[in-house]
Amino acid sequence: MKALEPFYQQMGIREPALRQAIEKHGFVTAHVAQERLIKTGEYIKVLKILLQGRVRVFQESEDREILIYYLSQMETCTLSLSACFGDCQSTVSAIVESNQAQVLNIPVRYVTDWCHQYPSWNHFTIDTFRHSYQVLMESYSMLAFKTLNERLWEYLTNNACPSTNNVVLMSHQQIANELGTTREVVSRLLKKLEKQQRIRLGQKSIQIIYSS
Amino acid sequence: MKALEPFYQQMGIREPALRQAIEKHGFVTAHVAQERLIKTGEYIKVLKILLQGRVRVFQESEDREILIYYLSQMETCTLSLSACFGDCQSTVSAIVESNQAQVLNIPVRYVTDWCHQYPSWNHFTIDTFRHSYQVLMESYSMLAFKTLNERLWEYLTNNACPSTNNVVLMSHQQIANELGTTREVVSRLLKKLEKQQRIRLGQKSIQIIYSS
DNA sequence: ACATACCTGTGACTTTTGGCACAAGTGGTC
DNA sequence: GACCACTTGTGCCAAAAGTCACAGGTATGT
Helix, strand or coil, X not given: CHHHHHHHHHHCCCCHHHHHXXXXXXXXXXXXXXXXXXXXXXECCEEEEEEECCEEEEEEECCEXXXXXXXXXXXXXXXXXXXXXXXXXXXXXXXXXXXXXXXXXXXXXXXXXXXXXXXXXXXXXXXXXXXXXXXXXXXXXXXXXXXXXXXXXXXXXXXXXXXXXXXXXXXXXXHHHHHCCCHHHHHHHHHHHHHCCCEEEECCXXXXXXXX | CHHHHXXXXXXXXXXXXXXXXXXXXXXXXXXXXXXXXXXCCCECCEEEEEEXXXXXXXXXXXXXXXXXXXXXXXXXXXXXXXXXXXXXXXXXXXXXXXXXXXXXXXXXXXXXXXXXXXXXXXXXXXXXXXXXXXHHHHHHHHHHHCCHHXXXXXXXXXXXXXXXXXXXXXXXXXXXXXXXXXXXXXXXXXXXXXXXXXXXXXXXXXXXXXXX
């Protein structure tokens, strides 16, 4: 499977036997935009590694949502990894954001076995946890100590695309879902930022103005 | 070191060579109440495993604090574990809550080496991450979707000691520091709960009343 | 008994966030 | 053009959380 070469590279997976095992037991699936890869409450039976595309992983509660993280090319869903080590239900949902996505699926039992057999797989596992833990920690801290206004500004600056003039292409509702709040609140805070000349608002587009 | 036997048991550490290595390179330190084990911003050079006592791990920001987790007997500080795999500064503080505490310290480089050498150590590492990740996830979700009132009630019921008539022995300030808010807010919410006959208030003590 | 430090309660007010309702704009499609 | 789904703006009000200020209680040490 040539599609896996970049993944091997990125993760430092070298052992030929491991590569063979991945190719034997893993299978690649293709998905379209908006498709749900994981639903809250579902039992997780395979580890999902995103080969191509972009996936949003979030928690939901009644009518609210909050972002946990995005998966980009060659990233692993930490939560499905976590689930592999003790079979449990998912507490999150995952949805395809890009036009299409390619996912490498690995049945759970191999995931744990390989940790013992292949150092590079083990390293990959630990590293995934470590990274995710730190990211979640940072989010937790932001949520606890920062106002929505600050979190919004941070979100915008982190997601503004420099190649398109620092624009974020999202609706207010989408942003509200990232931050765990409601549309009206986001609309109002954005309006305030616009009055302060820190952003320019358009249809589904927010341009960040860096005065510096 | 006989003090380590319960730790070995609990973590399933069997390999004699590993036990020897732990006893050779690890060292046990004793601490008193209120002592700081880790300070925010500090570089972490040893993995800390709590053999005895109780330690509070929390984040702070200006005049606020929020609980990350408690360490009890035989538990490992996940954050120091995380730090072992890529040297970085601590984003949290840890403080001894019990009268005294005993900590097993293991220099970082062994922590990573042993993962490759000893299956049970590796298992211990992954399990620690997995567990902590789930706990943090749950906290994150609570913080995002629940009101302070709900979080307070949950905190009280989780921390009420059944052996002492469901009493929580803490000041309002301490509770505020667990939940990431201020003393006055906690005082008022507690008063409201008392009026609803769900708790009884005393000096540094809150008794939960289960009407069921 | 007095000083001191900490703990609790609460009034008054502000800021932040959320919820409801409705108006108007945008962009597609049939 | 008519219809539809989605998007944005905003007035109005309510709930949740935070801030400031101060009074009085409790516990402890000298």
